[in-house]
Amino acid sequence: MTDVDxxxxxxxxxxxxxxxxxxxxxxxxxxxxxxxxxxxxxxxVNGKMRTITVEDRTTLLDAxxxxxxxxxxxxxxxxxxxxxxxxxxxxxxxxxCMTLAVMRAGSSITTIEGIARGAxxxxxxxxxxxxxxxxxxxxxxxxxxxxxxxxxEARAGWPSAATENVSAPFSxxxxxxxxxxxxxxxxxxxxxxxxxxxxxxxxxxxEG
Amino acid sequence: xxxxxLSTAKDLDAAAAALARDSGVMLIAGGTxxxxxxxxxxxxxxxxxxxxxxxxxNLIEPTxxxxxxxxxxxxxxDVAMDMGVRQQAPMISEALLFSASTQLRNxxxxxxxxxxxxxxxxxxxxxxTPCNKRSPGSGCSARHGINRxxxxxxxxxxxxxxxxxxxxxxxxxxxxVVRVHSRQGVRAIPIGDFYRxxxxxPDKDNILGRGDIIIGLEIPFRREAGRSHYLKVRDRRSxxxxxxxVAAGLxxxxxxxxxxxxxxxxxxxxxxxxxxxxxxxxxVDLDDTARLRExxxxxxxxxxxxxxxxxxxxxxxxxxFRALQTVGERA
Numbered sequence: 001m002t003d004v005d006x007x008x009x010x011x012x013x014x015x016x017x018x019x020x021x022x023x024x025x026x027x028x029x030x031x032x033x034x035x036x037x038x039x040x041x042x043x044x045v046n047g048k049m050r051t052i053t054v055e056d057r058t059t060l061l062d063a064x065x066x067x068x069x070x071x072x073x074x075x076x077x078x079x080x081x082x083x084x085x086x087x088x089x090x091x092x093x094x095x096x097c098m099t100l101a102v103m104r105a106g107s108s109i110t111t112i113e114g115i116a117r118g119a120x121x122x123x124x125x126x127x128x129x130x131x132x133x134x135x136x137x138x139x140x141x142x143x144x145x146x147x148x149x150x151x152x153e154a155r156a157g158w159p160s161a162a163t164e165n166v167s168a169p170f171s172x173x174x175x176x177x178x179x180x181x182x183x184x185x186x187x188x189x190x191x192x193x194x195x196x197x198x199x200x201x202x203x204x205x206x207e208g
Numbered sequence: 209x210x211x212x213x214l215s216t217a218k219d220l221d222a223a224a225a226a227l228a229r230d231s232g233v234m235l236i237a238g239g240t241x242x243x244x245x246x247x248x249x250x251x252x253x254x255x256x257x258x259x260x261x262x263x264x265x266n267l268i269e270p271t272x273x274x275x276x277x278x279x280x281x282x283x284x285x286d287v288a289m290d291m292g293v294r295q296q297a298p299m300i301s302e303a304l305l306f307s308a309s310t311q312l313r314n315x316x317x318x319x320x321x322x323x324x325x326x327x328x329x330x331x332x333x334x335x336x337t338p339c340n341k342r343s344p345g346s347g348c349s350a351r352h353g354i355n356r357x358x359x360x361x362x363x364x365x366x367x368x369x370x371x372x373x374x375x376x377x378x379x380x381x382x383x384x385v386v387r388v389h390s391r392q393g394v395r396a397i398p399i400g401d402f403y404r405x406x407x408x409x410p411d412k413d414n415i416l417g418r419g420d421i422i423i424g425l426e427i428p429f430r431r432e433a434g435r436s437h438y439l440k441v442r443d444r445r446s447x448x449x450x451x452x453x454v455a456a457g458l459x460x461x462x463x464x465x466x467x468x469x470x471x472x473x474x475x476x477x478x479x480x481x482x483x484x485x486x487x488x489x490x491x492v493d494l495d496d497t498a499r500l501r502e503x504x505x506x507x508x509x510x511x512x513x514x515x516x517x518x519x520x521x522x523x524x525x526x527x528x529f530r531a532l533q534t535v536g537e538r539a
Contacts, residue, residue: 036211056214056256059243079244080312092285092314098243099315102214103236103258146311153310158289161305161446165538166294185446186309 041105045070046114054101061085063101064111072112072141076188083187086142086149087111093149112141115148124148124204131200135191143187147201150183151175151208175205209246214256220389220421223257228391228419235259235421237281238316240308241324249334250325250342265319265423268292274429280319280387280422284375285310287318297427299436299455303378306440309447319422322376322386322402325413326369326477327449329354340366341410348410356516357451360524361476367410368514371403371478372449374440380479381455381471382433385426390419396426403478410477432457432469435538439531440473441523450474452524456531463494463536470507470531475524482507482528494536497529504528 036055043050045068052067061078064070064087073096076084080098087096088110115122124147127133134140154175159166162182163174180201181194189197214236217223226233232254236242245251259265265281268290276296278287287293288304304313307321325331330339330349338347350358350368358368379399386397403414416422427433436457442448453473459466468489470482488503504525511521 037213039214055211057209057212079247080240083309083311086311093311094315095240095311098240098312100214100236100239100243100256103239103260149310156289158285159294159301159305160310161302163305166301166305167298169291182446183310186311 039102041102043101043104043106044108046110052101056100056102058101059097060087060099060101060104060109061096064096064109067101070111070113074138074141076139076142081188082139082142083146084139084142086145086187088145088149091152093146110145112145115144122148123208124151124201127200127204127207128197131196131203133193133197133200134189135193139187139189139191143184143189143197146184146187147197147204150180150201151205153183154179154205172205175202177202180205210249210252212246212252212254212256214258216261217257217259220262220423221391223259223262224389224391224419224421226255226257227421230255231418233257237320238283239320240312240316241320245325245332248332250332259421271426271428276427278318278425278427280424281317284308284313284316284318284321287375288313295434297378297382297430297433297436297457299378299381299433299438299457300375300427302438303374303440303453303455306438306453307374318375318425321373322422323414324372327372328358328369331369341369341406344409344411350514352515354516355514357449357474358514358517359476360511360513360517360520361480362405363477363512363514364406364408364410366408367406367477369406369410369477370474371413371476372473373479374438374450374453374473376403377453377471377473377479378436378438378455379425379427380481381436381457381469382427382430385428386422387424387426388416389421389423390417394423399479400481406477413477430457430469431459432467435460435535436469437531437534437538439527439534441527452520452527454524454527454531456528456535458494458532458535460494460536465489465492465494468532470528472524472528475520484509485528489532494532500529500532501525504532 040053074084076082078097080095085097089107157170159170160182162179180198234253236256265279267279269277271277284304288301294301330337331341337349359370384399386402388395438455440450440453450473455471457469468486472480485504485507488506492499
């Protein structure tokens with residue numbers, strides 16, 4: 001027993017749990033699912049062309065993680081509520097769990113793996129490290145992808161729900177801590193690292 | 209999710225024909241509501257028709273009467289940040305900015321926003337709880353269940369759900385028109401006629417039939433739109449649906465209200481226009497708080513709160529009052 005490592009333990013108990021779930025949840029008359037249709041699509045991911053064959057129901061998130069092997073993008077709630085799966089499509093931040101890979105054929109996708117310049121971290125990544133903008137790290141790639149987009153949006157003059165007067169142009173120097181909190185509210189952090197995340201983004205905003 | 213097939217719609221007529229022919233077909237644009245409904249097995253379409261590539265439906269442009277035309281595929285973000293919208297009708301920009309998160313607003317289309325389904329927890333819970341909206345005839349679990357977030361106006365014993373859209377509330381205050389394509393042609397439907405009350409058929413949120421496709425919105429020019437505000441009250445400060453919300457617009461003569469436009473969210477099965485209050489507010493001085501409160505109360509004589517949302521009738525009136533004061537401060 002002493003030699004059972006964590007991974008083996010998880011695998012064994014995981015199988016046990018899965019079996020128990022199947023037995024208790026088996027419907028009286030399970031109807032066979034129709035065969036899933038597969039489609040081949042081309043996506044540009046972090047500047048590299050990828051050709052993948054996915055079921056029509058495959059989310060972009062699952063395609064990135066399971067087909068392309070980029071597991072930096074995380075699956076939190078898988079319901080569009082937590083923001084962990086945030087990536088950029090054609091320059092805009094979106095939730096990869098709420099869109100289908102087949103609908104994104106031909107688009108250009110940036111994930112957390114694509115924002116550093118070689119070994120040099122993106123300024124937002126560096127700010128998160130410098131300000132302890134994470135604890136467990138599960139939400140971090142989503143937080144960073146959101147923050148990178150947030151700075152771009154603020155520069156482009158997008159207002160937010162924290163903006164006093166939406167009728168006036170928004171200028172980048174209005175990007176207060178309250179503005180950053182509002183603009184990041186779609187990214188939840190279960191460790192509640194919010195103060196450090198806001199600090200990190202505020203510093204990246206000043207230095208970027 | 210259940211297995212389904214997906215194809216790209218070639219043109220509006222083909223999409224309308226496919227919809228009318230087969231009840232297993234659904235349209236997908238941003239997908240931000242539909243994907244969640246499919247993941248929760250609330251809806252299980254056999255085929256999705258991707259309408260994102262239909263031409264001419266992604267636009268914001270002025271109309272000849274000084275209003276605005278917005279295409280159905282225009283994303284919430286693009287409308288919220290548009291300078292014309294922000295200046296001509298700030299309540300629309302604010303209502304959008306108070307909705308969801310930037311990621312979701314970058315995805316969600318304006319047409320899809322109008323079509324989103326209720327956030328009643330029973331509707332989205334398929335583990336055998338009755339819901340007449342999801343499964344007609346099965347009963348309403350919220351009528352005497354957990355109904356804190358539910359309607360205080362216009363509900364029926366069959367359904368007490370509210371409509372979740374924010375921007376639909378602002379569009380209702382401004383008497384926006386929904387343009388709908390079908391094989392018979394294009395119809396212009398006033399938004400007040402677009403949504404419906406639950407009655408005995410709460411499975412229908414609106415009057416659209418199979419084969420109808422929203423192609424755009426027309427926001428007529430309104431003086432009240434230029435001086436307007438959207439106030440949203442919720443359990444947390446951001447990224448949450450409304451407990452109650454108010455879209456308020458005023459046309460002023462000095463500090464005197466010439467005319468008011470008021471609609472509320474979070475209180476009914478559809479955006480709820482406060483017509484009686486609007487009429488009573490005409491001629492009232494913005495600084496006469498007693499008369500403001502009295503005028504607002506005209507629209508609450510028919511409020512029927514449920515067991516858990518008695519607070520909403522009071523909260524809603526205070527929210528309207530505060531929204532009017534905010535508009536007054538902007539004057």
